[in-house]
Amino acid sequence: MVSSHCKSDSTSRHTPWLDAPATLTELLADQSLNFDELLVTQIHRLLLDLIVSLKLRPGQLVSEKEVAEALQASKTPVREALIRLEDNGLVNIVPKSGSYVTPIRISAYIEGCFTRLQLESGAVRRAALRNDDEASLQRLDMIVEQQSEALMLEDHVRFFSLDQALHSAFFDMAGVAGVWHVLGRTQADVNRIRHLKRIGKIRRGPQVLHEHKRIVDEIRCGDADGAEQALVTHIGSLEKEIEQLAAHPELLAFIEQQDPGTTGKRTIARH
Structure with missing residues (x-):
């Protein structure tokens, strides 16, 4: 409290x-x-x-x-x-x-990143094994195209919304749409920090778009290993996420000033 x-x-x-x-x-x-x-x-x-x-x-x-x-x-x-x-x-x-x-919790962010990587890796592998689902492939292509348009227009809010739509579509194509909703319960602080990065102009839109295209290409080819590796490269390892957060002390400063009891730097150091 x-x-x-x-x-x-x-x-x-x-x-x-x-x-x-x-x-x-x-x-x-x-x-x-x-x-x-x-x-x-x-x-x-x-x-x-x-x-x-x-x-x-x-x-x-x-x-x-x-x-x-x-x-x-x-x-x-x-x-x-x-x-x-x-x-x-x-x-x-x-x-x-x-x-x-509530304050943003670094511990919840770290746990959310870990949960997403584990669950979504399985989803894209399963989606690649169902690469005969042409309707789902067309949906993935459409979302990526819309993201490209949002990037050109510098509409970062829409870009984020489409990012969510694409990752949700991976679970839909895998036939485990409900898991996306389960995952969503762990992502509130992950997404708050993602928005904090967006507001602070810490963005990597062109790279994200390239990585999304690669994941979709691997799914289309039916390469489960390739799709999983492309996703891991895109989301990044837990260590990479922690390093990225630690590299922006202004983000940690904002988080800690909202909750003087937060020990973000010490939490990151322990991981």
């Missing part, structure tokens, strides 16, 4: 390359709910996206009342959505105080 001092102080510190956080009302101004899907599911998804994209910052208050008013919803589905976010490890619900976005 975060102390009241940490809550108020964490959002007030200024990071030169990071804009001041917007209010919930501002962030939800263009959003609306529909009756084709459970309200709690829609609200959970909206808040999850805002937290993972760092539009809602670590330590920032997520007011139940403000969310309900902005979305013209009752407090009940908002409260249930916040409980789901707490189960996701993204919100701390503090009795008689409010709900606060």
Whole structure:
């Protein structure tokens, strides 16, 4: 649980390359709910996206009342959505105080990277063994082409979204789509740090696009070993991820200032 001092102080510190956080009302101004899907599911998804994209910052208050008013919803589905976010490890619900976005945890980042590498390696191997699935191959090609267009337009948010779509498509082609959703439960802090890199202009779009094309080519050829190796090269080993994070002290500084109890450098050193 975060102390009241940490809550108020964490959002007030200024990071030169990071804009001041917007209010919930501002962030939800263009959003609306529909009756084709459970309200709690829609609200959970909206808040999850805002937290993972760092539009809602670590330590920032997520007011139940403000969310309900902005979305013209009752407090009940908002409260249930916040409980789901707490189960996701993204919100701390503090009795008689409010709900606060949790700090980014280096340990969760490391565990998420490890889990993704293990599960997705198996997925691309299996996808390569199903390379007679022409519809899935066409879908992979389409996503890669859309990523290329997003890169040319310097639309980094869409590029990230398409990155997620492509990796999800690997699991679909492998016939284990549900595993992608299981994996997603471990990726919140991985994706928050990925967005932190994007905001800090630590990007490698052309290289990512090249690596994606290679994975798809290996799958098309039915080369399971080649597809797995291409994925490992793309995602990088756990050691590579840790080295990359350690090479950008400004990222660690941001993470640690949002949570003074974080021991990111020491955690990285132990790995």
